[in-house]
Amino acid sequence: xxxxxxxxxxxxxxxxxxxxxxxxxxxxxxxxxxxxxxxxxxxxxxxxxxxxxxxxxxxxxxxxxxxxxxxxxxxxxxxxxxxxxxxxxxxxxxxxxxxxxxxxxxxxxxxxxxxxxxxxxxxxxxxxxxxxxxxxxxxxxxxxxxxxxxxxxxxxxxxxxxxxxxxxxxxxxxxxxxxxxxxxxxxxxxxxxxxxxxxxxxxxxxxxxxxxxxxxxxxxxxxxxxxxxxxxxxxxxxxxxxxxxxxxxxxxxxxxxxxxxxxxxxxxxxxxxxxxxxxxxxxxxxxxxxxxxxxxxxxxxxxxxxxxxxxxxxxxxxxxxxxxxxxxxxxxxxxxxxxxxxxxxxxxxxxxxxxxxxxxxxxxxxxxxxx
Numbered sequence: 001x002x003x004x005x006x007x008x009x010x011x012x013x014x015x016x017x018x019x020x021x022x023x024x025x026x027x028x029x030x031x032x033x034x035x036x037x038x039x040x041x042x043x044x045x046x047x048x049x050x051x052x053x054x055x056x057x058x059x060x061x062x063x064x065x066x067x068x069x070x071x072x073x074x075x076x077x078x079x080x081x082x083x084x085x086x087x088x089x090x091x092x093x094x095x096x097x098x099x100x101x102x103x104x105x106x107x108x109x110x111x112x113x114x115x116x117x118x119x120x121x122x123x124x125x126x127x128x129x130x131x132x133x134x135x136x137x138x139x140x141x142x143x144x145x146x147x148x149x150x151x152x153x154x155x156x157x158x159x160x161x162x163x164x165x166x167x168x169x170x171x172x173x174x175x176x177x178x179x180x181x182x183x184x185x186x187x188x189x190x191x192x193x194x195x196x197x198x199x200x201x202x203x204x205x206x207x208x209x210x211x212x213x214x215x216x217x218x219x220x221x222x223x224x225x226x227x228x229x230x231x232x233x234x235x236x237x238x239x240x241x242x243x244x245x246x247x248x249x250x251x252x253x254x255x256x257x258x259x260x261x262x263x264x265x266x267x268x269x270x271x272x273x274x275x276x277x278x279x280x281x282x283x284x285x286x287x288x289x290x291x292x293x294x295x296x297x298x299x300x301x302x303x304x305x306x307x308x309x310x311x312x313x314x315x316x317x318x319x320x321x322x323x324x325x326x327x328x329x330x331x332x333x334x335x336x337x338x339x340x341x342x343x344x345x346x347x348x349x350x351x352x353x354x355x356x357x358x359x360x361x362x363x364x365x366x367x368x369x370x371x
Contacts, residue, residue, distance in 0.1 A: 039082030
């Protein structure tokens with residue numbers, strides 16, 4: 001993940017000195033844009049009775065006529081997979097008269113969640129996440145929405161399936177979602193993206209619980225690295241979701257009147273989900289801080305036990321060292337030097353003192369590893 005952030009910084013440096021609205025793709029520097037698959041543009045035109053899905057070619061996009069669909073009473077949802085081709089984004093921007101700064105923000109995949117309101121449409125950006133439980137890494141992508149009076153545009157970096165539940169609902173016969181407006185469709189897609197956050201959260205909770213059990217049994221440097229990885233993932237999630245709460249708050253205020261009053265309660269429900277996610281994420285962050293304390297306490301306890309073991313061994317040999325040091329002094333007349341059993345008397349004295357010390361240590365539980 002560090003590698004990804006460094007690449008983003010190098011990519012952002014390309015825009016230094018460029019005028020506002022310059023259409024330059026900002027993404028992973030390691031990715032070769034020329035080798036990336038061509039963006040796909042999918043048109044979903046529907047009403048209460050019928051739904052059609054069409055993948056548009058360059059010629060189809062050039063000949064696209066929104067008014068033909070609106071005259072037929074069709075709602076138009078245009079979904080774009082791949083935002084690395086500035087030419088495609090420029091074509092769509094021209095068709096729907098998007099502001100150059102909006103097009104620039106769509107190409108800049110390092111944006112934080114934001115919302116911009118214009119006379120003819122509202123533009124918002126959020127992020128989608130995929131958690132790799134095996135490597136404890138987080139992969140994120142930018143998702144952009146443009147909601148107009150007669151159309152909805154969505155831009156994704158790649159096909160991740162976050163909108164597939166909504167597509168499945170729309171394909172059903174007599175689907176209620178097709179009877180509602182584009183504002184409800186925008187809500188449903190945003191809600192689908194936010195719901196993905198909770199699957200990531202559940203996986204993180206499972207990882208943290210397993211990590212806590214390992215910390216309590218036998219903490220190693222591996223657990224320490226896992227804690228740091230999880231803390232980084234939680235920080236990345238917080239940076240993305242925290243501003244999203246303000247974005248949804250702006251939508252619920254509906255100052256631009258792009259959302260019908262009947263849709264506002266659903267938006268408030270998404271806001272509640274976002275607040276709940278942030279609170280759960282804060283709980284995980286607190287748990288990780290506690291795990292760090294557990295790890296440090298376990299390491300400190302292990303060091304204390306090792307030091308205590310060395311201290312006990314040292315104290316057991318200190319009387320013997322003292323006695324042997326005394327008998328090693330260069331005096332002519334000393335007790336037991338001239339006696340036949342003097343050596344064994346000295347050894348017995350050393351052993352007796354050592355045994356007495358062991359008994360004292362056991363009574364004080366200094367020899368127990370549990371204390």
